[in-house]
Amino acid sequence: MPSALINVPRHAKRGEIIEIKTLMSHIMETGYRHTANGDVVPRDIITSFSCRFNGAEIFRADLFPAVAANPFITFFTVANDSGKFEFEWIGDKGFAETASASITVE
Numbered sequence: 001m002p003s004a005l006i007n008v009p010r011h012a013k014r015g016e017i018i019e020i021k022t023l024m025s026h027i028m029e030t031g032y033r034h035t036a037n038g039d040v041v042p043r044d045i046i047t048s049f050s051c052r053f054n055g056a057e058i059f060r061a062d063l064f065p066a067v068a069a070n071p072f073i074t075f076f077t078v079a080n081d082s083g084k085f086e087f088e089w090i091g092d093k094g095f096a097e098t099a100s101a102s103i104t105v106e
Helices: none
Strands: 004-007 016-024 046-053 056-062 072-079 083-091 096-105
Touching: 004 083, 004 096, 016 046, 016 083, 016 096, 046 072, 056 072
Parallel strands: none
Antiparallel strands: 004 016, 016 072, 046 056, 046 083, 083 096
């Protein structure tokens, strides 16, 4: 069962650069491997990741078969306001997961 781990600071000072880390549990099958019988193992990857802060997109990444299983994504942003981060992962076979975290800016 997929699950997300999110690391967002709970508090930050206005104007501070903060690091956001995400880890999604997902097998990430490339579609290039074959079974012992020679059948292709179907592709099953996360194809996109996005992060919104208070409804505005602040980060987006497109993912491809070369990305490792359990993709770890980290990025930086500036803490200007208190609010809510919303994370979304979309992938093959109808895969869709969301998570959220809040921050208080002082």
